[in-house]
Amino acid sequence: MTINWHNYYADRTKHMTGSQIRQFFALTERPEVISFAGGFPGNEFFPCKDISAALAALVLEDGKQALQYTSTEGIYELRNYLAQRMTLEGKSNSPENIIITDGSQQGLDLLSRILVNPGETVLVEEPAYIGGMSAIKSYGGIPIGIEMDEQGVLPAVMEKTIEKLIKDGNKPKLFYTVPNFQNPTGYTTSLERRLKVLDLAYRYNIIIIEDNPYGNLCYEGEVPSSYMAIDKGEQVIYLGSYSKILIPGIRIGWMAGSQSLIEKVSLAKQTTNLCSSTLGQQLAYRLSAEGYVDMHINKLIDLYREKRDVMLNSMKRYFPADVIFSEPKGGFFVWVKFPDYYPPSREILNLALKNNVAFVHGEGFYSNISSGIHGARFSFSQPNAEEVEKGIKILGNILQELGCDTKLKAVGH
Amino acid sequence: MTINWHNYYADRTKHMTGSQIRQFFALTERPEVISFAGGFPGNEFFPCKDISAALAALVLEDGKQALQYTSTEGIYELRNYLAQRMTLEGKSNSPENIIITDGSQQGLDLLSRILVNPGETVLVEEPAYIGGMSAIKSYGGIPIGIEMDEQGVLPAVMEKTIEKLIKDGNKPKLFYTVPNFQNPTGYTTSLERRLKVLDLAYRYNIIIIEDNPYGNLCYEGEVPSSYMAIDKGEQVIYLGSYSKILIPGIRIGWMAGSQSLIEKVSLAKQTTNLCSSTLGQQLAYRLSAEGYVDMHINKLIDLYREKRDVMLNSMKRYFPADVIFSEPKGGFFVWVKFPDYYPPSREILNLALKNNVAFVHGEGFYSNISSGIHGARFSFSQPNAEEVEKGIKILGNILQELGCDTKLKAVGH
Numbered sequence: 001m002t003i004n005w006h007n008y009y010a011d012r013t014k015h016m017t018g019s020q021i022r023q024f025f026a027l028t029e030r031p032e033v034i035s036f037a038g039g040f041p042g043n044e045f046f047p048c049k050d051i052s053a054a055l056a057a058l059v060l061e062d063g064k065q066a067l068q069y070t071s072t073e074g075i076y077e078l079r080n081y082l083a084q085r086m087t088l089e090g091k092s093n094s095p096e097n098i099i100i101t102d103g104s105q106q107g108l109d110l111l112s113r114i115l116v117n118p119g120e121t122v123l124v125e126e127p128a129y130i131g132g133m134s135a136i137k138s139y140g141g142i143p144i145g146i147e148m149d150e151q152g153v154l155p156a157v158m159e160k161t162i163e164k165l166i167k168d169g170n171k172p173k174l175f176y177t178v179p180n181f182q183n184p185t186g187y188t189t190s191l192e193r194r195l196k197v198l199d200l201a202y203r204y205n206i207i208i209i210e211d212n213p214y215g216n217l218c219y220e221g222e223v224p225s226s227y228m229a230i231d232k233g234e235q236v237i238y239l240g241s242y243s244k245i246l247i248p249g250i251r252i253g254w255m256a257g258s259q260s261l262i263e264k265v266s267l268a269k270q271t272t273n274l275c276s277s278t279l280g281q282q283l284a285y286r287l288s289a290e291g292y293v294d295m296h297i298n299k300l301i302d303l304y305r306e307k308r309d310v311m312l313n314s315m316k317r318y319f320p321a322d323v324i325f326s327e328p329k330g331g332f333f334v335w336v337k338f339p340d341y342y343p344p345s346r347e348i349l350n351l352a353l354k355n356n357v358a359f360v361h362g363e364g365f366y367s368n369i370s371s372g373i374h375g376a377r378f379s380f381s382q383p384n385a386e387e388v389e390k391g392i393k394i395l396g397n398i399l400q401e402l403g404c405d406t407k408l409k410a411v412g413h
Numbered sequence: 414m415t416i417n418w419h420n421y422y423a424d425r426t427k428h429m430t431g432s433q434i435r436q437f438f439a440l441t442e443r444p445e446v447i448s449f450a451g452g453f454p455g456n457e458f459f460p461c462k463d464i465s466a467a468l469a470a471l472v473l474e475d476g477k478q479a480l481q482y483t484s485t486e487g488i489y490e491l492r493n494y495l496a497q498r499m500t501l502e503g504k505s506n507s508p509e510n511i512i513i514t515d516g517s518q519q520g521l522d523l524l525s526r527i528l529v530n531p532g533e534t535v536l537v538e539e540p541a542y543i544g545g546m547s548a549i550k551s552y553g554g555i556p557i558g559i560e561m562d563e564q565g566v567l568p569a570v571m572e573k574t575i576e577k578l579i580k581d582g583n584k585p586k587l588f589y590t591v592p593n594f595q596n597p598t599g600y601t602t603s604l605e606r607r608l609k610v611l612d613l614a615y616r617y618n619i620i621i622i623e624d625n626p627y628g629n630l631c632y633e634g635e636v637p638s639s640y641m642a643i644d645k646g647e648q649v650i651y652l653g654s655y656s657k658i659l660i661p662g663i664r665i666g667w668m669a670g671s672q673s674l675i676e677k678v679s680l681a682k683q684t685t686n687l688c689s690s691t692l693g694q695q696l697a698y699r700l701s702a703e704g705y706v707d708m709h710i711n712k713l714i715d716l717y718r719e720k721r722d723v724m725l726n727s728m729k730r731y732f733p734a735d736v737i738f739s740e741p742k743g744g745f746f747v748w749v750k751f752p753d754y755y756p757p758s759r760e761i762l763n764l765a766l767k768n769n770v771a772f773v774h775g776e777g778f779y780s781n782i783s784s785g786i787h788g789a790r791f792s793f794s795q796p797n798a799e800e801v802e803k804g805i806k807i808l809g810n811i812l813q814e815l816g817c818d819t820k821l822k823a824v825g826h
Contacts, residue, residue: 003647005673008586008620010530010552016680040482048476056469063461067660069453102515102686109685117423134684139423173421207421234416249480249691251664260418267429271547272522273515277690278662 012118015137030356034391036311036378037358039183039332041244044384045303047296051247051283054292058282066282072270073262074100074254075278078285082240082254085288090229091238096259099266100276104213104239104253108135108176110268111209111237111255115174116141121165123175123206125153127335127365127372129183132176132211144172145367150326152179152189155196162204175201175208180215180223181331184365184377188329191224198227201235213241213253214331216297219305221329234258242284244332245297250280304332304381310388311380318396325378332381338374342402345376351398357391425531428550443769447804449791450771452596452745454657457797458716460709464660464696467705471695479695485683486675487513487667488691491698495653495667498701503642504651509672512679513689517626517652517666521548521589523681524622524650524668528587529554534578536588536619538566540748540778540785542596545589545624557585558780563739565592565602568609575617588614588621593628593636594744597778597790601742604637611640614648626654626666627744629710632718634742647671655697657745658710663693717745717794723801724793731809738791745794751787755815758789764811770804 058066073079079095086093101107108131116122118140124133126145133143146153146161158175165171175197179189189197201208210227228238234257241253255265269275287293311334315325319336326335336359338345345361352358362375380388471479486492492508499506514520521544529535531553537546539558546556559566559574571588578584588610592602602610614621623640641651647670654666668678682688700706724747728738732749739748749772751758758774765771775788793801 003620003671003674005671005677007618008528009677010526010528010533012530013527013677013681016527016677016684038482043477043481046476046480048472048480051476051480052469052472055472056465059461059465059468063459063464064456067459067461067464067662068456069451069656069661105684106686113423114426114429115421115423117425120423131684131687138681138684205420207416243482247480248482251686251688251690258416258418261416264418264422264426264429268426268551271429271518271544271551272685273519273664274544275664277664277693280690280692 012138012140015140033356033358034383034387034394035358036380036383036391037360038382039379040382041248041332042304042307042381042384045300046247050292054283054286055279058286059279062282066279068278070275070278070281072099072266072275074098074276075281075285077289078281079254081285081288082256086228086238086256090225091231091256093256097256097262099255099262099269100281101239101253101255101269102251102273102276103243103248104211104241105131105135106269106272106276107239107253107255108132108209108211109138110265110272112136112139112141113268114264115207119170121170121172123158123161123172124367125177125182126367127184127362127375128176128367129178129211130364132178133367136176143176143367145371148182148185148187150187152187152193153177153197155193155200158197158200162200162206171204173206175206176211177208177227178211178214179227180212181217181328181333183214183331184333184360184362184375185335186326186328186331186333187335188223191230194224194227194230198231198235208236209239210236211239213239213244216245217300217304217332218330219301219308223330228256234261237261242293245300246284246287246293250277250283252276252280252284307380307383307385307388308334310385311378311392314389314392314396318393320396320399323399332379334378334380336376336378338376338399340374342374344373346373348398348402349376351402352395355394355398357394359395425551425553428553446769446771447796447800447807448771449793449796449804450773451795452792453795454661454745455717455720455794455797458713459660463705467696467699468692471699472692475695479692481691483688483691483694485512485679485688487511487689488694488698490702491694492667494698494701495669499641499651499669503638504644504669506669510669510675512668512675512682513694514652514666514668514682515664515686515689516656516661517624517654518544518548519682519685519689520652520666520668521545521622521624522551523678523685525549525552525554526681527677528620532583534583534585536571536574536585537780538590538595539780540597540775540788541589541780542591542624543777545591546780549589556589556780558784561595561598561600563600565600565606566590566610568606568613571610571613575613575619584617586619588619589624590621590640591624591627592640593625594630594741594746596627596744597746597773597775597788598748599739599741599744599746600748601636604643607637607640607643611644611648621649622652623649624652626652626657629658630713630717630745631743632714632721636743641669647674650674655706658713659697659700659706663690663696665689665693665697720793720798720801721747723798724791724805727802727805727809731806733809733812736812745792747791747793749789749791751789753787755787757786759786761811761815762789764815765808768807768811770807
């Protein structure tokens with residue numbers, strides 16, 4: 001008997017929407033495509049030999065623990081290491097403030113699960129990380145975008161938005177942000193802005209969810225202190241990840257926050273997947289504790305900086321002058337704005353795909369989709385430097401033709 | 414500023430309850446405790462040397478893929494292997510019918526998420542696996558227990574319950590079952606019962622969620638065909654796991670079902686944790702494809718059979734004659750029923766803990782808690798054979814004293 005599944009689905013499934021990025025998996029796996037689409041780390045930088053040796057050793061020495069279930073919160077050693085690390089970074093934390101998650105994505109999911117009621121508003125950056133908004137939406141939350149410039153969200157706009165939502169009877173209690181090398185813009189929120197946003201958070205009782213997968217990959221200068229470090233209380237929940245600074249294939253990230261919150265998150269996580277991979281946790285712990293991860297991050301910084309430079313230099317060289325793009329000081333992403341008189345970036349993407357080049361068009365990153373029509377996210381993390389230049393050059397040619405064409409048409413009409 | 418988190422939690426968090434099993438983690442980690450509490454596999458059976466070598470080789474050879482993100486559904490090779498395997502076991506499946514999950518617990522969570530509306534009833538066995546009921550409850554579902562005997566749930570009771578729920582306007586659309594060596598009873602549902610239950614499922618449009626983590630660990634005879642294999646349509650969703658047959662520390666299980674359902678599950682999983690550990694998937698695939706897992710299962714069967722025999726023989730020898738227990742033909746669990754005139758098993762547990770022996774009292778396994786007062790779950794999977802005997806003997810002494818005491822009191826009053 002064939003089942004009509006729509007008679008069985010829960011109402012909340014109507015909020016579940018596929019990420020357009022997911023559709024790119026099939027594409028990016030085609031070897032002939034130069035992909036600026038996924039936010040995957042460059043796998044040519046994976047230290048396979050060292051990880052192979054580390055895994056072999058830890059399973060031989062401690063397999064009885066490393067291959068067993070562990071507690072829902074995660075192994076004590078890793079939580080203790082991360083707590084000490086975060087204490088050094090300016091916020092006193094103990095292992096009880098930390099829970100290990102399947103990447104920071106699970107952190108976003110668990111927080112949405114325990115904090116977001118259907119119909120409630122959640123402040124996000126505009127544009128914002130798609131996976132963050134998906135998590136919020138999947139529990140019925142309504143992301144409300146706050147306009148950004150290169151210094152981060154605009155506090156005046158944020159305050160106005162909060163006031164308006166209060167009037168509408170739907171006051172937000174959460175603000176979700178990627179303050180360093182943001183996904184998708186590459187922008188870093190300045191310290192001044194962080195202080196102003198935190199001040200708004202105190203005044204309006206808004207919890208800040210600080211998602212920081214890229215902060216360690218800083219290619220110029222330094223990142224400002226984290227929201228968590230400058231907060232004097234419990235206003236900030238912090239999400240970290242090993243996916244970008246080591247490897248994503250072990251699915252290990254963490255959440256730091258108030259102990260009573262972490263206990264509730266742990267209850268939710270228990271039902272979700274009992275615990276994160278013990279093997280992955282042990283690996284992350286060993287490589288962190290012996291200083292290997294820090295050393296590896298230093299290497300990554302040089303390697304990714306080069307790719308970033310190639311992408312920005314190629315865009316300067318090959319893109320028409322009327323195409324604007326961000327110049328990130330770290331992370332993986334360059335945000336491109338095509339002029340309004342260009343076709344929607346969705347159409348430009350289709351042309352690019354025909355030429356075996358992929359990126360992500362901007363619509364999905366906006367809580368109000370129409371705002372993203374002319375934006376696009378380019379990630380320089382996966383292709384090698386040569387491919388980065390080649391891909392941008394191909395796209396430059398497409399854009400040069402398009403730009404001319406559009407202008408001529410505009411003149412012609 | 415300290416946050417009053419109760420002002421922030423979503424309404425659904427009130428359905429999140431801690432498993433008593435979780436509280437045992439701290440206890441079971443104390444080396445002096447003989448624990449029959451957790452359903453953990455025995456870590457002395459972990460093939461650490463072989464897994465160490467397999468991990469080292471696969472990361473060296475294929476680290477660029479094995480350490481990267483993978484698709485939400487999971488790596489194709491593993492899905493293809495599992496599909497072929499399930500086809501051999503009687504149900505034609507293709508890779509599109511399979512999604513890899515973080516153990517079968519994540520399968521239960523995702524299914525509850527996409528199928529269960531708040532207030533809806535879900536049929537479960539009575540007693541039932543706590544983690545399954547927690548998943549259902551965490552999305553607002555109401556588990557309704559169906560009485561079991563040693564052949565599985567009673568079809569007549571099931572039909573009566575369904576009819577009653579229909580009259581009450583709350584018809585169940587799901588039945589959650591662990592048909593082989595059930596958690597917590599150790600009972601295996603007979604083929605005859607499976608056919609009757611499936612018939613009810615067809616008649617009342619009920620989807621069967623078949624959770625089968627223990628089916629391969631069969632110490633006597635054979636397990637009946639799975640619900641999935643005897644179903645002619647799409648009535649059954651199957652959950653499998655590598656946790657008990659290989660290792661749990663990689664968090665790898667799978668779900669098999671109708672392709673359109675699996676696509677929806679995949680949407681939900683994407684938001685939850687993007688993908689399961691690629692490293693874990695690669696390891697599971699390699700060891701499965703080369704026949705290692707099957708070979709290992711054969712070893713485990715002999716090893717666990719011995720522990721089971723020691724537990725059952727020790728219970729026969731040391732427990733008072735009025736204590737009844739199940740005699741499972743596979744899996745990890747023995748279900749104990751203390752006579753009504755004994756103290757609640759919760760109190761017996763407290764006495765046992767004072768003597769460094771742990772088990773799980775029965776209340777949590779019942780949708781109606783009071784029914785479980787005199788039940789208890791004993792797992793023989795973790796302690797070694799010597800400890801099994803020692804622990805049961807200690808408990809036997811406690812029970813002998815208790816039994817006498819209670820009877821004397823009864824006589825005295």
